[in-house]
Amino acid sequence: MTIAKLKPNIYFVGAKHYDRRLFDELIPLPEGTTYNAYLVIGSEKTALIDSVDGAKFYVLKENLKKAKIKTIDYLVSNHTEQDHSESLVELIKLYPKAKVVTNAKGKDHLMVHLHIPEEKFIVKGEGETLSLGDKTLQFFNIPWVHWPETMMTLAQEDKIVFTCDLFGTHLAQSEPFVVDKAKTYSSAKRYYAEIMMPFRKLIRKHIEKLEGIDFDMIAPSHGPVHQNPEFIINAYKDWISDDVKNEVVIPYVSMHHSVKEMVEYLTCALAEKGITVKPFNLTVTDIGELAMELVDAATIVIGTPAVLTGAHPAAVYATYLANALRPKAKFATVIGSFGWKCQMKEQIVGMLTRIRPELLEPVVVRGKMTDEGRKALDKLADSIEAKHKELKILK
Numbered sequence: 001m002t003i004a005k006l007k008p009n010i011y012f013v014g015a016k017h018y019d020r021r022l023f024d025e026l027i028p029l030p031e032g033t034t035y036n037a038y039l040v041i042g043s044e045k046t047a048l049i050d051s052v053d054g055a056k057f058y059v060l061k062e063n064l065k066k067a068k069i070k071t072i073d074y075l076v077s078n079h080t081e082q083d084h085s086e087s088l089v090e091l092i093k094l095y096p097k098a099k100v101v102t103n104a105k106g107k108d109h110l111m112v113h114l115h116i117p118e119e120k121f122i123v124k125g126e127g128e129t130l131s132l133g134d135k136t137l138q139f140f141n142i143p144w145v146h147w148p149e150t151m152m153t154l155a156q157e158d159k160i161v162f163t164c165d166l167f168g169t170h171l172a173q174s175e176p177f178v179v180d181k182a183k184t185y186s187s188a189k190r191y192y193a194e195i196m197m198p199f200r201k202l203i204r205k206h207i208e209k210l211e212g213i214d215f216d217m218i219a220p221s222h223g224p225v226h227q228n229p230e231f232i233i234n235a236y237k238d239w240i241s242d243d244v245k246n247e248v249v250i251p252y253v254s255m256h257h258s259v260k261e262m263v264e265y266l267t268c269a270l271a272e273k274g275i276t277v278k279p280f281n282l283t284v285t286d287i288g289e290l291a292m293e294l295v296d297a298a299t300i301v302i303g304t305p306a307v308l309t310g311a312h313p314a315a316v317y318a319t320y321l322a323n324a325l326r327p328k329a330k331f332a333t334v335i336g337s338f339g340w341k342c343q344m345k346e347q348i349v350g351m352l353t354r355i356r357p358e359l360l361e362p363v364v365v366r367g368k369m370t371d372e373g374r375k376a377l378d379k380l381a382d383s384i385e386a387k388h389k390e391l392k393i394l395k
């Protein structure tokens with residue numbers, strides 16, 4: 001159990017979950033995660049900002065004991081997903097006079113998901129404040145990072161903004177602040193790709209809102225606290241921009257080597273043109289790494305064999321996921337091989353409804369690759385090269 005001081009009378013009291021390996025039964029967590037809860041002790045009132053996953057309530061409870069606070073007046077809920085809210089149920093029992101402070105949507109979610117009674121809430125709107133005596137909390141709505149109710153809380157006098165999921169990292173480390181910039185950057189990019197990327201256009205507005213606020217520290221509810229907010233804000237500005245890089249991502253699966261041969265051929269053809277290529281064999285791929293590479297890539301090529309006339313289920317899964325994550329890729333296509341009949345082109349292309357890339361001519365061959373197939377892949381490589389040159393990301 002660890003508590004850590006951020007500023008006078010403001011403490012990290014959350015929990016580290018070093019050995020958690022999966023989030024939402026979907027997202028790999030190679031470095032574990034943390035559920036950051038922050039205690040803000042004012043001269044008159046005390047607030048706890050966010051709580052922890054129910055499985056780690058015992059850590060939060062112990063940390064609050066260690067912090068020697070007698071009572072909590074306000075339980076601020078920036079985001080109602082259970083990794084930050086589940087412990088509210090126990091906290092309300094522990095501190096029966098405490099009120100849950102959130103926005104109207106947050107109240108609705110907490111009543112539905114955790115059955116917290118209506119009389120426990122104080123609802124705060126955009127820009128409203130809550131006095132703790134010598135400290136003031138101010139609330140700002142930042143919807144869709146990561147659910148529709150999400151908000152951030154500013155500790156005005158101390159200039160700390162508590163952003164919950166936004167600017168988080170699934171990175172469990174013993175230190176409260178960023179210590180390894182490269183590791184934090186990589187972990188934050190993975191987190192952005194897996195969780196925030198579908199909302200990148202909204203994040204632009206949230207960053208604009210942040211630019212109108214006076215703060216010098218960002219305390220998210222996953223991973224380390226940022227004492228240098230520019231570091232993470234600038235990273236986000238890069239990721240959420242419409243700019244793509246001279247990169248092609250190829251998620252693929254191959255049953256009898258034909259697709260693998262096609263992927264290897266295309267990879268070489270593109271690399272010879274000065275294009276960075278990231279092939280991902282889906283049978284051994286960490287989907288978080290694939291998601292990370294989708295953040296910047298200009299082009300996505302899905303490689304699949306036919307299974308019962310459709311695409312391989314692993315390729316369908318990867319395409320579904322890529323489409324849901326809404327990367328900014330400008331171009332996409334399909335390459336693959338079939339035995340006797342297939343509709344996998346139509347199936348894969350039909351799934352890209354949210355990315356809406358410009359579709360390049362697919363290359364689908366029957367059986368093992370032929371010279372004709374190689375020529376078609378050369379043509380596809382030429383076409384990708386031309387498109388990247390049009391965007392001026394390749395000279």
Ligand code: FEO
Binds near residue numbers: 079083084146147165
């Ligand atoms: Fe960390 Fe959307 O919960």
